[in-house]
Amino acid sequence: MDDTRLRHELREAALAHRPDRARILARVERGLAAPAPGARPRPRARWSGRRWAAVAAVTAAVAGAVGLAGTMATAPPDRPATPATAPLPAPGPAARATATINPGSNSWWAQSDLGVTTGSPVTGLVVELRIARTAGVVSTGHWRTRPAGDFTVTVTEEPGALVYRWTLKEGRALPPGPHVFAAQYNHPEGVRDASSDTYGVTLTAPDGGRTTLRGGFG
Template identity: 70%
Template sequence: MDETRLRGELREAALAHRPDRARMLARVERGMAGPPPARPRTPGRASWAGRRWTATAAVAATVVGVVGLGGLAVTALQDRPAPPAAVAAPGPVARAAGTIDPGSNRWWAQSDLAVTTDAEVTGLTVEVRVALTGGIVSTGHWQTRSAGDFTVTVAEESGALVHRWTLKEGRTVPAGPHTFAAQYNHAEGTRDASGDTYTVVLTGRDGGRTTLRGGFS
């Protein structure tokens, strides 16, 4: 077996296995402390044996060095402090209350949603869901903020008439009280509003988000 092939096989074996570092160091030290075992002299034999032993020791020392560096790298990674966990920004402080407007009658009603924000918000979505209890048809909507600040949609979704206000990009809503109203006809009589709900999602300047949910009394 020539020296190049020997080196290749030793390197493959080193990569394929996880050697015992302590035993390998001991073997290398013993080998380096004394000459290779004596063998019968034949022409060219002694010089080849010495070269093979030297190559073996060199490759083994290289493997030990790599293992040692690997151990240091693992230790360094284990000792490295973990990065601080990301903390979500707190959402805007806000309150909401849903009521049936006292001006409602036996054929028509208005659901009022009062939203109060303690700080300016850069994102706002308001949904008023009127349960389809019979004869429900939208007759309009309004809000105390400028109509040009919102995109408003009205549609039937999952058994409810949904009035949705979405603040347009680049617009803001200042701190203070705000009202959103949904108007609709209904079947004659006193309507039960216990199935009506609202959802308000507010986003602050720092990206924090607050969600409010409730019903109408």
């Protein structure tokens, strides 16, 4: 077998899906050791150096091809790129709310107070008090500790509640500290049940972080 044919067969064997290293090396040695048809055997000393150098070169090529084929066979399949993690929203302002019936209320009139305490400046604020429309409940006004010019105030009569809403005007800010928002209303004589009255507060920090508080007067 001539060297060209031998190299060709070795290269094809090396690129096979699962090459057999031992089998390929054995074929190399057998191919180089076998005499050409009709040729006279020559002493080993006259060609062993050149032939064994060829064996070494071809063996190295086979080893490289085997390694390459192994790498190609075990390479992981393409995977979709991991989506970028969305940035977390900014934390909202630290705040708490406390709902009480003002002690100055009487048998015909009441004031529901919502105390809102903030720990940092607030640039957005919506306060909503919902006074359940039990028999005889009629709005008589509202009140707050902050300047009246800082807020837009509405009182809406819904089928089930009187809704008092304070919205901080654009460009104004609420400083840290305690603040009170109050809803005032008449009711039939006696002690009114406030367990169905609720509140909601949404506060927005200068960096856009938002906090929502909800609760009741029960």
